[in-house]
Amino acid sequence: MSIYRTHILVPVDEGTVQAGVFEVKRRLEQKITEQGLGNEVKVVESGTVGIVGKGVILVVYPERMYYTNVRPGDVSLIVEEHLLKGRIPPTLKYASLDIQGGLKSLHNTGLTREQKRVVLDKSWKMSPEDIREVLATGGYKAVEKIFTEKMTPEAVIDLIKQSGLRGRGGAGFPTGLKWEATRKAAGDQKYIICNADEGEPGTFKDRLILEGDPHKLIEAMVIGGYAIGATKGYIYVRGEYGLSIQRMQQAIDQAREYSLLGPSVLETGFAFDLQIKIGAGAYICGDETALIESLEGKRGNPRIKPPYPVTNGLWQMPTAVNNVETLANIPEIVNRGAAWFRTMGTDKCSGTKVFTILGHVEQPGLIEVEMGTPLREIIFAYGGGVAGGKKFKAALLGGASGVFLPEKLLDVHMDFESLKENKAVLGSGAVLVMNEATSIPDMLFSILKFYAHETCGQCAPCRIGTHQLLQLAWKLREGQGRVEDIDTMLNLAETMQRTSLCPLGQSVVAPVKSAIDNFRDEFERAAGHSEIS
Amino acid sequence: METAQVHIPDNAEYRELKKFIDENGKEPGPLIQVLHRAQKIFGYLPPEVQHFVARELRLPFGQVYGVVTFYNFFRTEPIGDHIVNICLGTACHVKGASEILKVLEQELGIRVGGTTQDRFYTLSTARCFGACGLAPVMMVDDEVYGRLNPQKTLQILRDLRNAQTVN
């Protein structure tokens, strides 16, 4: 590989594709060749950088200059001024992360602010479509390390336990313990499953890992397979994620070619292979036991626990189900050690967390920061605050099964423990910001509609309860509700929490209770309309 | 319905599906992946196709039907040439997705789940495409359109129709 003085990343995601990224890229390559810079400047199609809604984006390394809203007509200027003469064209919109060579940082706030990237460290610096680039930038080093240093499966599990890594799929269960239990469970065949169903509305972090760095996931699953003693892994991807499926499949094919998957991984005699399974659009299939049912080709009805998947999973065999983001931490933990991992985050929640910032913020997008980062910093420093100078009203954390947090809780730290103290959950890491004009009863109605649609129908409390709740919420929203309905809703949700079969029905209480507890006056006002009649 | 009495035509589409089943049917739990392929081939999953899948995979028809009706992705009714899928997820909801839905229903003259008389558009809803940063979002077939407002939505629909008539 030749050494280039400059790399230009061209992030390809839904937003940039819509804004015409391929035309910009084509012109860029053409212009670079025309100017004879072909040996000095390399254009790399990368995964997303997490900035959305800002048109086509180019990131120039090593300066870390971001150009946003790039139009095809801007390309000449960028090549002639920036690449050829080292001057930043002042007419273009840009932001710089570092203060270098006199460049002033335009953004102390916003998505270009300094982040702590572990799971997304590489996804925007190399092309996810070329395994040679992945290998050249340190991909699969962790697998190599395990085999060259002859680490035993137990040693790998120990390392993960020491790192304190906890599941990022919502529940926060320690990953090392899960792997240990799967390893120790009796069974001839074991499985590792990557949960890439990402169904929580407002979440797209896993997608960006799947698209931006699919090889990291493969590497993690090889390591996981080795640790628990599985020879077969599945990646369950939701059907809506076309690009993820395509990139993942391509990565698997390449990994097989390089003997990183297959009958003898890196000629060690360890057999491990992966297969993608495509979901069919059911939120409940994000739940690990429903996911397993679905993998078996059945309706995605959750199983009664215990027994847990670690002993009775896929085809009743010991199975470890891990979230995409959880797995994406594994290679770096192996490479850099448990102590390094523990330097990030809090005592009980080490590492980083990916958050998606959405709703009424200036800059919607995705960031990766340390566990325990205050919510206020996420919304205001990274998300740029509430859009249009409006006032903050509430944040919905963790998607549909999440909680509404009012302004007085903005200083909460975003880790499993601190959130729990405040009766909130980290969930999937979605932070949906609502401004003062948002009606909380209306938001709750939207969430309940989601639940009523997604209940699997297996158990009565959830099947009937979700529809009862929806009806009450609808009446309130339409000004036909009564004040008593508010407590009826609470009562229903709490009953569902106690009596539902699976975590879906059990979790309705989170949004219902937090909405009513924190914004009761709004519900009462909504109900007030009908008191006269 | 008795499987034996359902007439299954011998045509290219069924042969393509049969080939897929022969190649992939040995995998454990192949049903959902087979249905994905069937829907790609036929556009939807009418009872004959479900019977065919049941027969080929040696599964009870009830199990196939149960799976088809459980998952949002599978359709049992024919659809228009293009599917307009509007996201009603929370992030899209706060950004006014229900207003876009109203505009769509008005412009197309159909309700959610319906198909226009000329079989051009089918209107459908989704919970989240994972494109929430662009909210509100809709997909027309495989194409994502974000940052919608009523005018932009109408423009997209009309452009697509016009493109079709020009061809």
Ligand SMILES: Cc1cc2nc3c(=O)[nH]c(=O)nc-3n(C[C@H](O)[C@H](O)[C@H](O)COP(=O)(O)O)c2cc1C
């Ligand atoms: C209704 C429901 C939906 C879920 N959706 C997801 C999901 O989309 N992705 C995910 O990783 N975990 C999801 N989970 C959590 C999984 O059941 C499981 O805890 C997780 O995949 C374990 O991985 P982790 O330990 O790495 O977090 C969901 C759980 C429930 C109850």
Ligand code: FES
């Ligand atoms: S909520 Fe609409 S795309 Fe995510």
